[in-house]
Amino acid sequence: MSANGTMLVAGNIHKAFGDNEVLKGVSLSVERGEVVTLIGASGSGKSTFLRCLNLLEMPQQGELAIGTHKFSFGRGMRPAGDAQLALLRRSVGMVFQHFNLFPHMSVLANITEGPVQVKGMGQAEANALGRDLLAKVGLADKADTFPSRLSGGQKQRVAIARALAMKPDVMLFDEPTSALDPELVGEVLSVIRGLAAEGMTMVLVTHEMAFAADVSTRVGFMNDGIMAEIGTPEETIRQPRSERLRAFLSRFHEAH
């Protein structure tokens, strides 16, 4: 345990879709200020696991504790209610692969929607916060634009600002650059890098291996529904222990 304190603990998370067992008991503990990256082949369960961390997916078994929010899942457990889930998600930001901006709202309104509607912040205060965040992600001039006018990289930066507007304790990124043209990946990664430098606690799912090695405090390799290997980038990416991770990384290097 670091001196900073533990921010997030997921214990023995199980999740199946019908007969398909996607997570077979995954555990992860994240310290405040850590950046944990999850890598693995598609279908390994990494995105599902990430979505279990803000309970967009409901685990069938296991425990989740983020800050003061604690949940247990399993037979006989009362399912968490809408209100309880909403409270958890206030403090856990998420950025999606396909941005999921609200197309009928301006960029600024996308960002202020959460603070105003969920936290009851005044519109003027929220607008000021929104403009600050837009400046931070390099889009100060786009406040009144609609999402349909933005490039993919700009959309994703707005999505990051929207999540940050809730002042979350943890940020989750679900393949934030996978839907982007290659030349737009850099601008999004540099925003994420900036957040890491500020000490934001983050869990990322990504295929950007060099970025993962660079920005992460730990890298976890998920394979077939379990956390097969986890450690510092040095350990997992440079000196993989398991044959499977070696195979995954070499396949990856061939492809890129």
Next chain:
Amino acid sequence: MYVWEFAALKPYWGLIWQGLLVTLFYTVTTVVAGLVIGLTVGILRTTAPRWVTVPLRLYIEVFRCTPLLVQLVWVYYALPVLIGVDMSPAMACFIALSLYAGSFYAEIFRGGIEAVDVGQWEAGRAIGMRRGKIFRRIVLPQATQVMIPSFINQTIMQLKNTSLVSVVAVGDLLYQGSVITASSYRPLEVYTTIAVLYFVVLFPLTLIADQVELRMGAHR
């Protein structure tokens, strides 16, 4: 060659005007009632448990798959016997037209709601919004945009369908037409005038529908 004589209708303009007002009255009231029914049923069908959605589906299919004329006559003649109340023709027409409109609007609402990407719900949930608020602020505004052209089309149909109330002697535009024909012996002039009046009311609506569709296309 037929000699048109629209002047023969002059004494009847009051009746025609009255009929037009009745037609518009039924259109407006049953569209409003139909929208309330349609929104409620449409939302319930996308969110409620099966024991609610199955009967609603039955309602929708019954009203979509039987002719409105049959529904009208059934509500006027059969329903009063079954529930033991007197039903005025006006009431029967209002009920049948509203339920009919409601069944179609419900499907339009459901389709519009389901057309909104599931990622929009997830984005709302991810910033801590609750179900009802996501629906009102995120999903419904987007669904409405998709639905507007279908809405206008269905509303145009509804105005035309009100002509069926003449069958149970409610004095709408078409009914007044038959009354005037009986005393003026001028069916060609009468029904031509009536057709023109329907057209004059509805044509601007179709133009509006086209405009809305165009503008929505430009926004994307």
